[in-house]
Amino acid sequence: MARAVTPQRKAINTTLAWAVGLLIFFPILWTILTSFKTEAQAINDPPLFLFFDWTLENYSVVQERSDYMRFLWNSVIIAVGSTILGVLIAVPAAWSMAFVPSRRTKDILLWMLSTKMLPAVGVLYPIYLLFIKLGLLDSRVGLVVVLMLINLPIIVWMLYTYFKEIPGEILEAARMDGAGLREEILYVLTPMAVPGIASTMLLNVILAWNEAFWTLNLTAAKAAPLTAFIASYSSPEGLFYAKLSAASTMAIAPILILGWFSQKQLVRGLTFGAVK
Amino acid sequence: MATQHSRSAARLMMAPAVVLLMGWMLVPLTMTLWFSFRRYLPLRGGDLGWTGFDNYVRFVSSSSFWPSIQATLIIVGGVLAITVCFGVLLALLLDQPMWGQGIVRILVIAPFFVMPTVSALVWKNMFMDPVNGLFAHLFKFFGATPISWLSEASLASIIMIVSWQWLPFATLILLTAIQSLDSEQLEAAEMDGAPAIKRFWFIILPHMSRAITVVILIQTIFLLSIFAEIFVTTQGSFGTRTLTYLIFQRVLESQNVGLGSAGGVYAIILANIVALFLMRIVGKNLDA
Numbered sequence: 001m002a003r004a005v006t007p008q009r010k011a012i013n014t015t016l017a018w019a020v021g022l023l024i025f026f027p028i029l030w031t032i033l034t035s036f037k038t039e040a041q042a043i044n045d046p047p048l049f050l051f052f053d054w055t056l057e058n059y060s061v062v063q064e065r066s067d068y069m070r071f072l073w074n075s076v077i078i079a080v081g082s083t084i085l086g087v088l089i090a091v092p093a094a095w096s097m098a099f100v101p102s103r104r105t106k107d108i109l110l111w112m113l114s115t116k117m118l119p120a121v122g123v124l125y126p127i128y129l130l131f132i133k134l135g136l137l138d139s140r141v142g143l144v145v146v147l148m149l150i151n152l153p154i155i156v157w158m159l160y161t162y163f164k165e166i167p168g169e170i171l172e173a174a175r176m177d178g179a180g181l182r183e184e185i186l187y188v189l190t191p192m193a194v195p196g197i198a199s200t201m202l203l204n205v206i207l208a209w210n211e212a213f214w215t216l217n218l219t220a221a222k223a224a225p226l227t228a229f230i231a232s233y234s235s236p237e238g239l240f241y242a243k244l245s246a247a248s249t250m251a252i253a254p255i256l257i258l259g260w261f262s263q264k265q266l267v268r269g270l271t272f273g274a275v276k
Numbered sequence: 277m278a279t280q281h282s283r284s285a286a287r288l289m290m291a292p293a294v295v296l297l298m299g300w301m302l303v304p305l306t307m308t309l310w311f312s313f314r315r316y317l318p319l320r321g322g323d324l325g326w327t328g329f330d331n332y333v334r335f336v337s338s339s340s341f342w343p344s345i346q347a348t349l350i351i352v353g354g355v356l357a358i359t360v361c362f363g364v365l366l367a368l369l370l371d372q373p374m375w376g377q378g379i380v381r382i383l384v385i386a387p388f389f390v391m392p393t394v395s396a397l398v399w400k401n402m403f404m405d406p407v408n409g410l411f412a413h414l415f416k417f418f419g420a421t422p423i424s425w426l427s428e429a430s431l432a433s434i435i436m437i438v439s440w441q442w443l444p445f446a447t448l449i450l451l452t453a454i455q456s457l458d459s460e461q462l463e464a465a466e467m468d469g470a471p472a473i474k475r476f477w478f479i480i481l482p483h484m485s486r487a488i489t490v491v492i493l494i495q496t497i498f499l500l501s502i503f504a505e506i507f508v509t510t511q512g513s514f515g516t517r518t519l520t521y522l523i524f525q526r527v528l529e530s531q532n533v534g535l536g537s538a539g540g541v542y543a544i545i546l547a548n549i550v551a552l553f554l555m556r557i558v559g560k561n562l563d564a
Contacts, residue, residue, distance in 0.1 A: 005372075047410060095289060099286075102283070110558065114551060114555060119501045125533050127304055130303075212392040217528065244397060255391070259385070263448065266445075267452045
């Protein structure tokens with residue numbers, strides 16, 4: 001949509017938008033800046049913006065004192081593991097709903113969505129109890145399974161909308177050429193579906209990385225991911241601003257970078273196709 | 277045309293997802309329902325038998341129930357008002373031609389990718405702290421007395437933190453909606469001499485109405501169950517104990533599982549009322 005506007009108008013838009021954008025981004029910027037200060041500089045009065053002695057000390061201290069890498073590793077395993085597991089289960093389901101729809105397909109899709117609406121706190125104790133009974137409390141396996149289940153409806157939905165966009169005629173042509181179900185999936189569908197699957201995985205890694213109800217309630221020390229590690233800064237270590245900032249920066253940096261690639265998928269994935 | 281063979285194959289392929297989600301839904305739900313009718317105190321005697329609707333009555337008549345409903349409604353309502361209003365304005369702004377649009381978009385969307393525990397802690401310590409927070413410095417700069425945000429203006433502070441997290445979501449979806457608007461319609465209105473405010477009110481806003489509804493419904497479902505933001509800031513004190521947090525405290529902190537489960541059933545009913553509306557919209561879109 002290219003509307004002709006005067007340069008002045010464009011300059012005003014630009015200034016205003018940048019001002020608002022920087023204001024919204026400021027808390028993140030401030031956290032990143034503070035992570036490079038010493039503790040004394042972090043609480044300096046008046047606050048220091050750019051002119052301070054930049055140091056990397058906080059990053060090494062956080063790692064030494066709290067074994068940061070272990071929490072990072074837990075986050076990676078839980079986010080990536082639950083996503084891969086979810087996609088493995090969702091691809092066949094979404095495939096069959098998109099290409100062999102039946103009368104009940106729509107109902108099944110909506111029902112899957114409805115499981116996502118279940119408030120986690122309503123089933124907190126049953127899950128907690130099952131985890132104790134099955135020995136899954138504070139284990140990465142348990143969290144991978146739970147996060148896979150809470151995100152499965154979104155994965156199925158996203159894949160379904162992507163698969164729907166693949167023209168059915170191509171599949172029919174392949175079938176006419178004698179392709180069986182296996183060849184159809186392997187050689188025709190998969191190459192066309194890869195971008196959709198990749199975007200779905202991207203969004204789900206982000207969602208799982210940031211999940212902060214089950215990760216806080218079902219872990220203690222062993223399997224705690226970054227969400228729980230940061231929560232442990234709540235007090236009294238939270239008073240060490242520079243270290244808190246360094247830990248926070250490390251926890252959000254990977255996902256900020258991934259997130260910037262996933263803007264488009266965000267809309268599709270989180271509105272279940274209701275906004276296009 | 278699907279053959280009989282491919283139909284049964286399709287059913288088989290759907291089975292794992294359906295069975296897993298069915299189990300994920302039914303097993304805990306049945307357990308919650310079961311517990312909600314029992315007097316169950318794991319640390320003080322265990323399962324003490326049936327109590328009928330006693331837990332349901334006690335949960336509602338406890339002195340913390342109505343304040344928790346009030347806190348929940350204020351937080352959800354406040355965040356919705358802020359994110360939808362500013363989301364519409366921001367989407368309109370970002371839709372305008374400008375230099376560096378891509379970068380501004382990235383800046384605006386960024387908060388959505390920050391994990392809830394990080395944003396809550398950063399806001400709590402580095403902005404809202406009454407001594408060293410940036411707000412305190414700002415207040416002092418203007419000669420005002422810094423306030424202790426999370427205890428003196430606790431609900432407003434929580435609303436602010438959560439709004440910051442969800443504004444990008446609302447903006448992004450509303451922007452997507454604006455960009456799908458047919459520009460010819462707007463140009464025609466402009467040529468007919470309709471002022472900007474009328475073009476907004478009669479063309480853009482009606483076009484966005486469905487996206488706004490979707491934003492409200494989806495956010496409500498997520499906002500009803502915000503947890504980490506309260507967990508790391510106030511721990512439910514200073515009037516910020518929402519329904520979700522109250523249930524969490526009943527179940528895990530005071531280990532009164534029967535009572536907490538009854539609360540859980542209330543929360544599930546509440547969420548389902550909202551979900552029903554959302555599903556209707558999504559379902560309509562599925563036919564199109």
